[in-house]
Amino acid sequence: MPGDRLTDEDRQHIAAGLAEGLGYTEIGRRLGRPASTIMREVTRNGGPDGYGAQRAQEATNQRARRRRQAKPPAPPVGDSSHGRDPQAVHDLTESFATLLEQQGMPRMAARVLACLYATDSGTLTAADLVQRLRVSPASISQTVAFLEQQGLLARERTPGGRRERYVVDDELWVRSTLAALRMNDTLITASQHAVEILGAATPAGARFGVAAEFLLLVNASLGQVMEQWQRNQADRNAGQQS
Structure with missing residues (x-):
């Protein structure tokens, strides 16, 4: 079925189709798969000239084993003050970010703004945002610059320190x-x-x-x-x- 993963037999058909000189669209039509699926499969496994069914199947199995062995994701960072459930706060923040994104805001900007807006203080440092969103400091820096340009947050120095913190308020x-x-x-x-x-x-x-x-x-x-x-x-x- 189009939504199922490719099987070893599917990969053999792909290899045979490439050997015949068929394009991705025709191979996909014969297998009942989108041409994009065939293209991704071939590209990630040696390209049109280097694709082999057995090698592609082995590489897929290896990727699946690595995913199973990967460490589970860290628990979400949420606000537990006022007796709040951190998971519920995390889910709220994510859903609000999705809503902002649906309104046309870039994804990272929506995540940063939602994270700030859902805090009682309305302030977080770059390190706080990196920890909560699990992204690179460079991503935070670029996103903050965009939000500041839009007038959606402000920067201020932490009292007695050199670190910046980012602020949203009720006038956003x-x-x-x-x-x-x-x-x-x-x-x-x-x-x-x-x-x-x-x-x-x-x-x-x-x-x-x-x-x-x-x-x-x-x-x-x-x-x-x-x-x-x-x-x-x-x-x-x-x-x-x-």
Whole structure:
């Protein structure tokens, strides 16, 4: 079946097909397999000129043995404060990162941001992130630079130390929305200029005109949301001081 692993017999058919000069697509068709499966099998086992069924089967068996002998993954690092289940916190962080990734954020950026956001302090060092996410320090450094550029986190020095720590706060989504407003303003200006160049009565000009009209409505609505948020925050702060 297409979803099953290749068998020794399948590999013999692949070797015979290559000997006949058949392409991956035709070999895959005969075996009921995707051409990509055949290509990966051949590429990882000597290429079209060096592929051998027995050697490929032995290499596959060796890889399977190494996987079985590999050490089990370390338990997830989770926050056990407040009586929390570390595994539940880990699962929550992973699911939130997946959600951010589905919204268009790069995978590593989503994982770093979710990890920070799920901590009570909202701060972690590079070493903390390396330990929690099990990635290289270089990956953390590049990702932090991206998130900082987007205004989604800030850097600060640890008190009395030289190490940096990365910080998120309650205003993260506010800053993200403000960035979206600024980007929309830029798109609106560009779209209006395009209308002038292309002509409002032309199909292309009309398309830019519709875009500008829509983004103006979006920004007007977001502006009202931001004003309401600021009023809510002012009322909340006044209530805490009274």
